[in-house]
Amino acid sequence: MKTKNRYVIFIVLAIIIPTSLWLLTFPNTTIKHDASPFFVYGSQLLAIIGFSLFAISFVLTTRIKVIETYFGGLDKLYQKHSTIGKIAFFMILAHPIVLSLRWIPDNIEKIFWYILPIHRKMEINIGSWALIGLIVLLLFTLVIKLPYDKWKISHKFMGLCFILGSIHVFGINNFYQNNKYLAFYFILITTLALIAFMYKSIFYKWTAKKHPFEVLAINKLNAEVMEITLINKSTHFNYVPGQFCFFQFVNKDLSMESHPFTICDAPLKDEISILVKSLGDYTNTLHKKLTLNTTALVEGPYGCFDYKLGKKKQIWIAGGVGIAPFMSWCRDLMRNNMPELEVDFYYCVHNKSEAFYTHEFEKLETIMPNFHLNVHCSTSTGHIKGSDIKEPKDKTICICGPKSMRTSLLKEFKTLQVPKENIIYEDFDFI
DSSP: OOHHHHTHHHIIIIIIHHHHHHHTTTTOSOOGGGOOHHHHHHHHHHHHHHHHHHHHHHHTTSOOHHHHHHTTSHHHHHHHHHHHHHHHHHHHHHHHHHHHGGGTTTOGGGGGGTTSSOOSSHHHHHHHHHHHHHHHHHHIIIIIOOOHHHHHHHHTTHHHHHHHHHHHHHHSTTHHHHOHHHHHHHHHHHHHHHHHHHIIIIIHHHHSOEEEEEEEEEEEOSSSEEEEEEEEOSSOOOOOTTOEEEEEEEOTTSOOOOEEEEBOSOSSSSEEEEEEEOOSHHHHHHHHHOOTTOEEEEEEEEOOOOGGGSOSEEEEEEEGGGGHHHHHHHHHHHHSOOTTOEEEEEEEESSGGGOTTHHHHHHHHHHOTTEEEEEEEHHHHOSOOGGGSSSOTTSEEEEESOHHHHHHHHHHHHHTTOOGGGEEEOOOTTO
8 A cells, every 4th residue: 555545544634524523614614803714714624623632642552563554553553653753742732822812903812711721611722732742742752852752751741641631622612512513523533542542651561462582692793783682482473574563671770661672583493592782771771681581472463564465576675683584585585585576785884894794695695696785885885875776766665773764765765756655774763
């Protein structure tokens, strides 16, 4: 499914349906004090669309498999959740601002009635408190940049802001009488959002299936990257090569944070391995404190990064520890040769000493004549560019690596007129 088609559900649920239901009562909405219809109606539209998007954003956090698959993987789904949440915030923020503009220049004092919690009506003040809460939480997300574990805790307060916002919406005078159908729609999406929030923030840790593994080996490939091998202690665990899982390591010296890592192996044995690079507080501590025989709780698998969904002619581009899904694919192809598959693999590193596992890809070259390994070292040839890729137009391009590399390549492929639907990539920027 093309990416743009996946947004249809948002357009329908968050814009077309509520706007159509709102129009059933337009223009019967009372406009007091000879206010400009533009400000009042514009403010109402911003509110209903923003509130709808806010509700939908909660549903997207549930990790329900059907929703994940529809949006092309959990990484893509969480990116859409983030984007929708930001759009919802700015529309909700604009709602009281646009509404207050009707008092300019006649009564400047009343402008603050709709922005600060100083209105004579409690339901208006509750809406202001909800907005203030959202502003604080968005500051922690976009500006202050809390550590991941602290941010996860703060993000749960989004549910409180939504509850306050719901009280504000349903507390508005004559909301039910003037907008019966819209009220019913809001009741429906509010209920879904609250169920989703309660499920993910309270019940999920007890209901999510987590497979027990045990750390079998720790191989420090260099000062920053280590390979962790784990053995399966559960009865059944299966995954598609290229998928990732959330890992919790049960160790008194480690936090119980859950972090995503891509599995490096093919699903034909009880052992799996992951690559971990020291990039933050958690991964730095993991490098120092993780010990053998530590229990790991593995949730998943997730993701739709699968070479078998692509064309017969493919280009693989890996950067740094983004090699992990390609390792999984390589090991899968070693066991299940696909002679019809043609792959040009670009392994991007700073220097050759960081090119781990090249011997496995070289071995695959001997088995698959149409598989070609290209090690690209930025210290000698600069960062990889779209022009470095051979004949990219009619091939499936698979990318996994740092955001800067991916962003740069996507821009260059657009310039080279590579169809967007031919490019698939793994995106861990949701954490």
